[in-house]
Amino acid sequence: PAPPPPPHPAQLHHHPPQCAPTHPPSFFPLLPHLPPHTLPHTLPHTLPHTPGLQTLHLLTLQGRYELRVELEDFENNTAAATYGTFALSPHAIRAEEDGYTLHVGDFVDGGAGDSLSYHNGQKFSTFDRDQDLYVQNCAALSSGAWWFKSCHFSNLNGFYLGGAHLSYANGINWAQWKGFYYSLKKSEMKIRRL
Numbered sequence: 001p002a003p004p005p006p007p008h009p010a011q012l013h014h015h016p017p018q019c020a021p022t023h024p025p026s027f028f029p030l031l032p033h034l035p036p037h038t039l040p041h042t043l044p045h046t047l048p049h050t051p052g053l054q055t056l057h058l059l060t061l062q063g064r065y066e067l068r069v070e071l072e073d074f075e076n077n078t079a080a081a082t083y084g085t086f087a088l089s090p091h092a093i094r095a096e097e098d099g100y101t102l103h104v105g106d107f108v109d110g111g112a113g114d115s116l117s118y119h120n121g122q123k124f125s126t127f128d129r130d131q132d133l134y135v136q137n138c139a140a141l142s143s144g145a146w147w148f149k150s151c152h153f154s155n156l157n158g159f160y161l162g163g164a165h166l167s168y169a170n171g172i173n174w175a176q177w178k179g180f181y182y183s184l185k186k187s188e189m190k191i192r193r194l
């Protein structure tokens, strides 16, 4: 077979030089390898770029809060789980060093089952900050950012896989309702001061 034609001169400079600044380490390098339909519903975040956790920590210091998780599948079924206590690192001087530890309890079933009490007491882990109890990186294995233990019964920051999926536990999973092979259409976590 004929050798491939030499590159057009314009293509020689297509790639940036080696000294070009690289993107900060995060989930983002994984995304180009995924087909479009597996793009996450929210871009996974890294701890330093997660103001939400610090905000939640400070907010839940101000009083007693409950958490309500509302879920919806692709048949428009809905289910919920409520937790009468919810806080992040309530006893920590520096919440980030404490890993925004999840304190959750007093589960009340709204049809979804309890997929969060397992995570009580766990630190929040991301792809580039493994704070789980598993020998491997749960955030990488599950394509999420969560209070992973070893690893999870819920993964609401997982990939938006659009319903049933063949891959294990890396979708928007709430195992006690739909198992580890069903990625939900919608999930919301709401807190309310008691």
Ligand SMILES: [Ca+2]
Binding pocket: 130, 131, 132, 133, 134, 135, 136, 137, 138
């Ligand atoms: Ca680990």
